[in-house]
Amino acid sequence: MKRLIAFTLGVCVLGFGLSQAIAQSPGPLRIEITEGVIEPLPFAAPIFIAENAGAEQMAAQLTQVVAADLVNTGLFREIPAGAFISTVTNFSSPVQYSDWKAINAQALITGAVNVAPDGRVTVKFRLFDVFSEDQLGDGLQFAGTTQSWRRMAHKVADAVYSRITGEGAYFDSRVVFVSETGPKNARRKRLAIMDYDGANVQFLTDSSAIVLAPRFSPTGDRVLYTSYETGFPKIFVMDVANVGKRSLGADAGTMTFAPRFSPDGQTVVYSLTQGGNTDLYRMSISGGSEQRLTSNPSIETAPSFSPDGSQIVFESDRSGTQQIYVMPANGGEARRISNGQGRYGTPVWSPRGDLIAFTKQNKGRFHIGVMRTDGSEERLLTASFLDEGPTWSPNGRVIMFTRESQGANGAPALYSVDITGRNLRRVPTNGAASDPAWSPLQ
């Protein structure tokens, strides 16, 4: 009996041991990846298929613009056509993934262009994740005219960019700016508008009067700006399509400047100087009475609404030096949010609402920077002899600004930088340019 009990206990122990082994049997191996790489994503964009003879040149140009848009973000690298193993001869042909993997193309963009006899252009494209051997999203098709082929290219690039990065689009947008000519001490300034990449420049004003600080309406169809055509700074609003303009408010003996639209496009906030004192005001875009927002013996200027329209960020020297403040959109107590060393100015609220871009002057250098809306996490993105006047891309990922070079022959130019501080680029303009303002997405 004792033996039997001992045997039974032994079996029980064995069973327990097995159970323990079972409890420790291998399941999935768990690994945490915390370090990655930050490098441009290689993509291939074979020239889009020309579906008829009239489409050949446009297909080539359009593909080039799509690729340039992506490359200019700094997030993508185009694989030169000379490296391609596969050729794409038919839009509907299956993708030879192995050929694209072999050249390390992580994304593949294929497309086709058709130009109808009546000048109507159709562009369609597909995007593939090569290593996953999947199509990313559905194919898309855009229609337009031969004059609008660049916009269609920007739309294709926007779709590719958004699908891969998850960011909002921004290529199909425009920039209004001040085009400058002549010597440094006698510059002639005109308002001009162009595609975000510097193409399709059109002048909105002549150079008979100095113009400053243009700002788009939220729908992109109107521009606010300051003109000296009366001899004093005064705010005007212009219809971009027909360049018709009218002045906004302001009594005789006052100067108005630094205007900006509210997010709903119904209100303008601006600076008004009277009796040597400058304060912030707001008024309806259709006219009517002015509402005074600040009342300080200091200079209050450069106002910018938060995207929800509830707050205004602005610069003021009420503390003795230029600093950035935030107040309710109808006025009231302002709180200072800039706390670093140096002077801060030209604050602009990000369209995402999370950051404020600004110009900073410290120790003889100028910077473009961003900070949280409470002033925390300040980051300087640039440094130079003179950087100023940031404006946000419609998706809040890129900032454009003016950089002026040093010396007697120094001239302003437009630059852009990613909010990471990477990818600083000069925006191509024909001649000197300043005061950029980015439009919303078209």
Add this chain to the structure above:
Amino acid sequence: MKVVLAAIVASLASAGVAMAQGQRPVDWGQPSARNDSASSTEIAPPLTGAEMQGIRVAVQQCWNVGSLSSDELLVSVTVGLSLGTDGRPDTSSIRMLDHSGGTDAAARKAYETARRAIIRCGANGYNLPIEKYEQWREIEMTFNPERMRIK
């Protein structure tokens, strides 16, 4: 006594079933591997730290977060996958198991980037010891971009 023996047999039988179905995740370092290529009763040693680091580094080299948006850089995604005995990922097995810290849309983009990394750098097979195949045939990789965020 017959009752006692019957209970023991039943216990062993149920243990046998559990052995066949055992799928509990184990953390790195737990000494509980089996070796499928050898007898099913043999216990293979766990992956060494260097072997673990090897696969981690291999995936990191292909985890390109440069094209991730700031929203996606807030998302940590856990991806499950199976590896063949040649160390190559079975692409059809790759799936998102979990995510935290962001929207579903941001998680989807973050997952796509992680998936791309796994496939790209595993194209020629991850360098893992075949005798420990049971230890690494199923993997859960958590891609945590906290250190890669914009500062």
